[in-house]
Amino acid sequence: MLRNDVYRRPLATALDRLAVGSGWRVVDVGAGAGDVAVALAEIVGRDGRVYAVDRDPVARDETARAAAAYSQVLAITQRAEDLQLPEPVDLAFCRFVLMHVDDPVSVLARMAAAVRPGGWVVAQEPITSAGRIGGVALSMPGARDPDVGALLPALVRRAGLFLEDAWAEAPAGAGPGPVASYLEDLTGVDPGDDPIVLPPLVTVLGRTGSGVP
Numbered sequence: 001m002l003r004n005d006v007y008r009r010p011l012a013t014a015l016d017r018l019a020v021g022s023g024w025r026v027v028d029v030g031a032g033a034g035d036v037a038v039a040l041a042e043i044v045g046r047d048g049r050v051y052a053v054d055r056d057p058v059a060r061d062e063t064a065r066a067a068a069a070y071s072q073v074l075a076i077t078q079r080a081e082d083l084q085l086p087e088p089v090d091l092a093f094c095r096f097v098l099m100h101v102d103d104p105v106s107v108l109a110r111m112a113a114a115v116r117p118g119g120w121v122v123a124q125e126p127i128t129s130a131g132r133i134g135g136v137a138l139s140m141p142g143a144r145d146p147d148v149g150a151l152l153p154a155l156v157r158r159a160g161l162f163l164e165d166a167w168a169e170a171p172a173g174a175g176p177g178p179v180a181s182y183l184e185d186l187t188g189v190d191p192g193d194d195p196i197v198l199p200p201l202v203t204v205l206g207r208t209g210s211g212v213p
């Protein structure tokens with residue numbers, strides 16, 4: 001699970017770009033330990049609602065613990081492929097999730113179906129092989145498609161969404177600091193003083209139709 005991670009900045013960039021605010025109803029798909037759900041809860045406030053969905057019941061328990069102080073967070077065990085919420089949301093979000101699923105287009109379409117007309121689907125996924133430690137490309141054999149970020153803008157369009165914007169951001173560093181700690185947590189290997197570029201995270205902002213012909 002990714003905790004207190006250095007990818008907070010790309011998250012903030014995306015949420016600022018949408019002007020997510022008080023009272024928004026949102027879903028975080030593949031919520032993991034709940035980092036994004038808590039960040040969203042702070043922004044949407046008590047008048048908003050954050051559904052934190054994950055297929056793993058352990059993730060639901062971790063999110064419920066992380067978000068114990070936020071009554072607006074509801075942690076649910078559900079597969080993204082079966083996503084179904086009690087109400088339409090303004091934003092369906094996922095990060096580091098489509099890289100693990102068999103059919104990212106159908107998950108994006110499911111997220112789109114959970115959103116109100118004119119609402120947002122935002123995905124943030126890596127191009128793992130574009131990351132570097134000491135100039136050597138990173139890999140993640142455990143992921144189904146560790147480079148899915150490189151396809152993301154096209155996948156969003158194939159899911160029937162309007163592609164409003166897309167970009168990539170990559171945290172970088174050398175020597176002790178948050179980037180080295182993050183990498184060590186993830187891989188168990190201390191990168192020492194090697195230069196690091198973490199996998200660029202591609203963000204896509206997709207929008208559903210307005211429903212007005």
Ligand SMILES: C[S@@+](CC[C@H](N)C(=O)[O-])C[C@H]1O[C@@H](n2cnc3c(N)ncnc32)[C@H](O)[C@@H]1O
Nearest residue numbers: 002030031032054055056059079080095096100
């Ligand atoms: C690498 S973690 C990312 C967690 C979180 N999104 C973050 O960025 O910190 C991937 C999460 O996606 C969940 N996941 C993977 N495939 C899923 C699916 N098909 N449906 C729902 N959750 C899924 C996993 O259980 C895990 O908690």
